[in-house]
Amino acid sequence: MKKAGAFVHADQTTFTVWAPEKQSMKLHLISPQQQELDMQPDGDGYFTLTVSNVGDGAKYLLAPENGQAYPDPASHCQPEGVHGPSQVIDHASYHWTDVSWKGLALSELVLYELHVGTFTPEGTFDAIIPRLDQLAETGINTIELMPVIEFPGNRNWGYDGVYPYSVHHSYGGPEGLKRLVDAAHARGIAVILDVVFNHLGPEGNYFAEFGPYFTDTYNTPWGRAINMDGEWSDGVRDYFSGIALHWYELYHVDGLRVDAIHTIYDNGAVHFWELVYEKLKTARQKNGHPFHVIAESDLNSPRVVKSPEYGGYGFTAQWLDDFHHALYVLLDEKGRERYVDFGRLEQFGKAITDGFVHSGEYVKFRKRTHGAPSVGIPGDQFVVFNQNHDQVGNRVGGERLSVLIDFEKQKVATAAMLLAPYLPMFFMGEEYGEDNPFFYFVSHTEEELIEKVVEGRKKEFESYQWDRDPLNPQETETFEKSKLQWEKRDEGKYRIMLEWNKTLISLRKKNPALCNFNKNDVRFNMLNDRAFVLFRRSADQKTELACVFNLSDETIVWTFPHAQPQWSLLLDSTDEMWSENVQLNNASRKDPVNVGYKISVHGAGVKVLYHH
Template identity: 60%
Template sequence: MKKAGAYYLGQGRCRFTVWAPEKERMVLHLVQPEERKLDMLPDREGYYTLEVEAVYPGTRYFFMPDDEQDYSDPASFHQPDGVHEASAVIDHTAYTWQDSNWRGLPFQELVLYELHVGTFTSEGTFAAIIPRLEELVETGINAIELMPVAQFPGTRNWGYDGVYPYAVQNSYGGPEGLKLLVDACHARGIAVFLDVVYNHLGPEGNYLSQFGPYFTDQYKSPWGDAINFDGAWSDGVRDYISENPLYWFEHYHLDGLRFDAIHAVIDNGAVHIWELIHQKVKKLEQRLGRRLYLTAESDYNSPRVVKSPEMGGYGFDAQWLDDFHHALYVLLDKKGQVRYVDFGKMEQLAKAYNDGFVHSGEYVSFRKRRHGASSAGIPGDQFIAFNLNHDQAGNRAKGERLSVLVNTDRLKLAAAALMLSPYVPLLFMGEEYGEEGPFFYFVSHSDKDLIQAVREGRKREFSNYKWEAEPPDPQAEETFAQSKLNWEKRREGKHRLLLEWHRTLISMRRTHPVLQEFSKSCVRAHVIGSQGLLLHRQTQDGLLHLVCLFNFSENLLPCSLPDWSKTWQVVLDSSANEWQVRKKNITESIPDKAKATAPLQLPPLSVLVYEGRMEL
């Protein structure tokens, strides 16, 4: 196995490698600063390689399969002029890293923050993120998760249309821009995760088929040609994909990767591609001396995603827990049941806390079949929970965030339900202060037929959900511009209150011993009445307890505290005056202390958290 791409060796020498197993000839076409055409040397595995003198960083080049036409390097490290133009040689050793003392963070301590580079700031670059890092740290966020930055067509894209998995988007700041951002994050104690896409590649600028059988017609992908992981000549494809995570970890010092829609990858080989990646990353961990995290978006609802390969699993450290979002969202916004027809019961939220997967083998009407397997007993730090992500907003016709769909009291409920959960939390950019601007789906293709196909595809998708409005034009620059964050809002009114609420919850999560316990044996949730929930969490030794009481109704909810402790102390009360946008003249307030089994009246749309100690 060889590493594809252009590796600068120093002193004007560069080694070029490309995989093209069915081609009879491969020509390296150097185009700048001096034009040269050189025949490359083949081997029995289908790789062509050539070491060349007088090639320096910045040199532009193409490959010419069978000496017929110029194509960019499939493993290009930099596309400075976009997806259709020449690849560029870069020297990864030229950057002087400042993070030699960085050893990463324990996964269970992370508060993840998903962001889209192009819309996080008005500038839309890696460099523009750096001045905002201090504000994220002050909020308690210690890990950012970048939506895909692999080179895509144009300058506006979610990133899931990337066509060069090794190249960093030029309009964001390219390779050096990403390295500067990672360095700046590590200097402030922030880990950096990156979303990577191995289930398909985008259509525009995708020239891989000109080199070899990267794709197969044996399977279908929802987004385009399926990648050939198990057919003829698949060894080279498996190398191409499985080396990519190592590339990000080694050359960009990333802390973790989030793998997009792993269920859309089909691999019937003896060693699944996810197992192969797991094995390679584990070896790299040993060499680098730090943890490298692999997380997955999965529609399987299967514990095998996080089980080790030795136990028949894929070896991911954690997976996104969509069921938590669905169960909670429908309780907060009754209209949400139109989209999530199989959710809406308080018992499902209790199950999401107790087990993880809500659908664990039951019949699901949306799928018209049984779905899922039990995740009971899987530790909470192997799940990532969220109230919002790019899909939840971007796949709505109007791009609405949760902050537009529900009121402030419900937003406080949602934040508390997430941060008090036994899962690793993820926020979507702007969620911490209740950003109300939309987050749309957007592209900037140059192919007119493709642009029209995207427009029609989005309309078809939304008609299936029976939305009342049509989505905006994904190609329009205004659609992209409207999706940018309004940072100044975080300092005013309800936005400032929500920001302080998130800070308080995150601080509590980070400092309270009970909230640092992820074993499911220390978690128990059950329903109160029809619209309330009691979440009980405790330390492993059973001495310290938290009882989190949620009222999702607009009426007072009677309940009582359990007898694990004789007295309970209030540690958080969302109905207190300090957490109101408009201060109230309160005649009765929640007492600071309450006795076990004493009757309580939970205020409407509120969360109360009590601490208790086991009496010895």
């Protein structure tokens, strides 16, 4: 495999590009001085050229067959945007300080999804660094950055990016991302990047000018699929499979979240994901610290996290959307309109004890049977959440869960996530109950494309029968309204919510029962159609938790068998100290107390009991 792109070696830079059907290729150097140079064919469809006295910061374009010059498809930086020249990056010039960082085991992760542009007023990597200490104090140890590759303009979710090896210039470019990763590791925080392998954005997409990166054999929701199994696909597979190694080796990131893997189509003998798995297997052995690859998958298939040796794709873990859907519709009645196949408590029980709710049953939304059983998959191979960029941003008003349900149910929701036998993920601001919206936004420069995006967004919401039009995603105001109001975390109910979540995260990390991801030690007992008890037991069977959940506004009572040991109350969301209007400094924390054989939950809430 050849590495495409520009790579610095001492006072020389080697430029390599894949263009298998082109007869010639020119390198257009723009700086340090302008010149046009012929690149040489180097076998397997590649052209290459090594140039002296060209290094870090040099700008260039590539011109196939003496035609128009374009940015490098494997560009590491686009300082002037998606249409501008590419820039050479000397990765060896950055002096890392994270030599002692050994990474985090998968089971340790407490994830936090954030969007760089709206996480701070400045919207940069450097602006995130001062907030890392507060995230660490909360117990969050992994930040998952929404896509940071080059996209059109300065405002975008990132899924319209077009240079998968680059870092967006307005966020701080390659150096900015490295500083953030370095600073995060110094605080014990891992960094995961959200990446897109299933399509490239429309604006600034000149890939077809170089080679057959796309195929008409398959279609995705975003247009033509990536060519993973057709003619000339070897070069495409090398290009995309190299992305994971790029971030791992050059940016020291700790893993990837991979967008919509079900829209990668490959009918070859060695599936694309198997190729990625094998390359990462070698890289992990060399680098010596973990690299987690987490899939977003619509398949409800255990194959996603099985190793290729057993017919799987080899992902470390996958998002569990069914957990979100099953819980959300129980907390917000209007959720049933959006998730027509959910609404029964036993479905959430299945999400807790098994994983996939749809595991071969008929699904109305799909008009067919869907999924396969996931009982045998360990809990730490699933990531669960109550909110993420899709669940919030794809509502017409960008409403977060804090706007849709009351304060007591918010506490219940985060307790369900943090007490479940899975890896939890917060969406930025959720830890303190942020109620500012998060909208979909773009900043394209092509008028025709802008019109298509605006009209497409309206039609999408019409299909869900929302009662109003969405905000114009192209408007700057839509982006500005989506920014966090970080200062809230120190005030009133937001501070209470923050302390509640800190307490739950701390309990999760310290209690042996919550550190056990074996589903054989998880039980779910329904008390009625809105109340249940979640049992968690430690691997050595010496510690057990009983988490009594009430999702209704009525009082529920649980009387446990007298043959069981006496339970002690460890945490109670209905206690006055966790009230929405309490002054936290005046609230006194309570030691665990014995509760006998009966416990009540008056209205929505959760009580955590334990015994040894």
